[in-house]
Amino acid sequence: MQNRDQRKVIEILVSILFIVFITDTHIVKAQNIIEKVTKKVFSTSKDSTRSGVFMVLPALGYAQETGAEYGIASNYNFYFNKKDSSIRSSNILLMGTYTTKKQSNIKLQADIWTDNNDYHIISELRYRNWPSNYYGIGMDTKKADEDLISQKLFRAKLEIEKRIASKYYAGVNIQYDYVQFRDKEIDGIFDDALLLGKKGGQQLLLGISQLFDSRNNVSYTTQGYYARAKLAYAPKLWTKEDFEGGNFDADLRAFFPLHPKLTLAAQAIYRSTFGKTIPYYAYRDLGGDMMMRGYYIGRYKDKNYLASQAELRYRFHPRFAAAAFTGVGSVFSKEYNARFIPSYGGGFRYFFSLEHNSNIRIDYAYGEQRPGEKRQSGFYLSLSEAF
Template sequence: MNGKSIVALLFAVSLSSGVSAQEQIPAADSAGRSTVPAETVLASDSVPAKRNHFFRRFYNYFKNANEDKTLTKKFDFSVIGGPHYSSDTKLGLGLVAAGLFRMDRTDMITPPSNISLFGDITTTGFYLLGVRGNLIFRDTKHRLDFTTYFFSFPSAFWGIGHYAAEHNTPSSYKRFQTQFKIDYMTRVARNLYVGVNGSFQYVAGSNFTNIEQLGGQKTFYTNTGLGAFVLYDSRDVINNAYRGIYAKIDQRFFPKFIGNNGTFYHTEVNFNAYHKLWKGAVMAYDFYGVVNKGDTPWTMLALLGGSYRMRGYYEGRYRDNDMVEIQAELRQRIYGRSGAAVWVGAGNVFPNFGSFKLNQTLPNYGIGYRWEFKKRVNVRLDYGFGKRGNNSFLFQINEAF
């Protein structure tokens, strides 16, 4: 979902239970006389009690949403969403349900786990539904991260490589994709983890207006991979770090004998760092690299752009075997639960390191608004700018990195 767009409205829904009988009955003394002050009774006469109760609960929901309720509740669940408009997907409605909880309620030192359900639907026929989560076990000795989603999207395809993205007329096609990825890790030293992962992806393209841009590849692929990784993570909070380092090297193997069209290898390198500058200000840095070797299908190539890196670029316009991206973002708390962010970045796609061209590096910058919906869980509204009119408005939950 890229292109120029405007969020028209944000709304939240509290899933708390209804009002209790005690809340509906005014207090009284032993003689049956009301103990409610006269001015309160007059106010109740002018505003229906039920209506007053609804708005009071609505106000309190927003007022207290960012408190850490995992200390008193088994599952702190909330929903937030909003309509949006973009030149690609037209009018749509996005929804995110976020939950915080603790795997061991006797351990209040370990950060809470989180899970979120996200969905979107638009007037062009785009729809998306997915779940992502981070399960943190006692003393952070073990961790399980997962994400799964499926979507259908009237999309565009320029071809493969930087030159194709710059000069080709995009082919329109319909893309259906479903994906699942899971990482399990165990701590071997302070903040150092080793782990294994698995992934599954199915992508099917149809109704291509210029199928020659696929270069003879099939319109659909199923890819199943297994891998291992090393992770160093000293962040104070996973989804909204104020300090710490996150560094991960992930190597995945997609052999032909487990259903892949051909054997290929996929390597990801990710490095993030966070530190405080002054009161309410956090500086965040991100480096990300992808290398593919072997018979990599067009559905598994590195894609530049999207909601997390190179924000503003149409995700997949620039695609190739390899990619490097870097960004730096300043996040500033302004007042109460409101904040702002500004960032600059750059990225490049290329077939191999021997073909890397510095002059093909793409610029990126943008500005955003932050609102702390739950404790250390931000709703972000970002507007990103890039080369050749690649600008877009993004509505997401949690920080980009």
């Protein structure tokens, strides 16, 4: 009897020791995983192999007009030739989202620098079946006039620039757009608007570009200048309401190192649409996550767009940075006067690749507050700097 009790006690002790061992093993494994993740997140060492880096973010959201939205945004940074130490970092961005109301948004973009940075290639494929809000044309539109319209867009774009001097490039570009619109609300202002191309249309843009680029890094610039101008012509090929005219786009940027960890960045853009026939789908939009943050993209819309912004970037750790920004901008035309409005906010950056200086950008921005309306604002989560 005594031996039987002793065996039971021994069995219980062995079981307890086994449970403790297993628990300790899992705790050690969990601690090791946490240590590895922490070391990776805060690591200050670069990848000496110059390998590519891939990042995926979930895209989740909800809006009344779309229902629940889910998908991914992914970014791949790489060197076209790892052996070329002077080559700039290239990237491929893929984003795809779908909603419970069967709407979809798919975008594939590439920005490629070839050997010795001899060629710069930009491409885009996009399909968008997504609702958007229409408020009218010009800078005096009202939130109360908001009209929900459905939009279908297919876009294919290719731009190729060749280096002809140390920091100077010249190139050609082609872009095709197919667009459809439909007013989803009865008695909405979109149906009553006197606009060409309200049902949509097609455009083929053929153009040239010029680029001066002395930036020290294309992903997170701390010093240098960037100036790009693009002129494109759209011939009338399909219907009488198709776009026949031209687009001119200018983008100027400057970066000044105030301190090894502090950079002042500035940008100015001018976008103009002109010609004999200018349909609605060729108008320019104010707002979004790149310029004039804090405004719904398309909240103000017209044939011309002029805006500028400045951003103070403080990289207090190799993996982390903070930013504060402000801007001003307006759309305008012969029919509607310019009215420059403010944009301001701040954000946080996490650099998931030190070799490529690739980061996740989180911004919150404010816009103007019109009489009788809430102050406009926006939250942004992106896989690149605004500029």
